[in-house]
Amino acid sequence: MPRSLYPLFQAIATAPTEQALRFRVMDSISEYFGVQRWGIYLLDENNGLASVDARGVSDTFVEQYQKFGKSVDPVLQYVLQYHAPAHEELVLPKGAWKQSELYKRCCSTYDHEHIMTGPIVGQGQLVGTVNFARIGHVPAFSQLDLASLGAVCTHLSARLAELRKQPWSTNPSVKCLTPREVQIADLVAKGLTNAEIGAELWITQNSVKQALKRMFRKLEVSARTEMVAKLRM
CATH class of the missing domain: 1.10.10.10 (Winged helix-like DNA-binding domain superfamily/Winged helix DNA-binding domain)
Incomplete structure (x- = not known):
């Protein structure tokens, strides 16, 4: 039976600050999804990269992805268009992952066998993403993984929006x-x-x-x- 996400939902809902929210998600989320590499990418007002918290990958990978991989990432493009989680087997033809530009430019070097990305949204806009990678000879992400990530992203988006509520809004x-x-x-x-x-x-x-x-x-x-x-x- 799949592990219940309820403890993670509770940890997200009770995070008192953005920093606590980041720590709670980053410290435990890999256990629910069986991933070896994961991260949270947040965007600024101009849709540029505001911050990255990543585990299992180096700053070099993050820089390489931003420079060479982001523009050809089919999973990210799906997430941007639909504000829904996706993995490589959902958006690419069967067997096409290792022929993709993203895999050749970034993921092959780091043995990213499977990837999955979920949206963090606020006020109808994408404000960040949750990113997963499985390495080595491991199963691809499943429909249950997609549904679970969607649920996590819903809770994460709601709590982040609440923590970012504007004070002094009438001034x-x-x-x-x-x-x-x-x-x-x-x-x-x-x-x-x-x-x-x-x-x-x-x-x-x-x-x-x-x-x-x-x-x-x-x-x-x-x-x-x-x-x-x-x-x-």
Whole structure:
């Protein structure tokens, strides 16, 4: 009998922060899907890569995939189009995986025998993906795996959206900030340092610093406390 996903759903639903959500999913999800390599990729407002948390693969693979593989990834294209999980046998003709451009450019080097990707969505847009790979002589992903990943992605998307709810939504000053900047402002208001904000949002400390500079200019303030006070007016 397949292992129940209920404990994972509960862990996702009760995660108090994005960072805790990331840790809870990354630390346990491989056990449910029998994968040796897995990761969460999150996108920024411009649909670029905002952050990556991956296990079992190196930064070199992530860079190689972004540079050479992403544009020819048929599984990702399916996920982008339908906002539904997919694996290589669902989107390619039987036996075509190892002749695909994605396999030749990226996956062959890392022995990715089978891959599966699921969508993280928010406000009707793809905001990230959950990515799996099985290596060596192992079975392909099944319909049950697809359904299970779809369920996980539904819970993950809902919790991420809740954690990213915009505070101060009725304050006119908020309208000049991007959703990411609103998140940063919220964490500043909670007393987090730049390093802590970076860890929470899966971005670098320097990215937080540069974002704060832009936010100060937009809001016409010069300090964190002044910014929070203006947003709370």
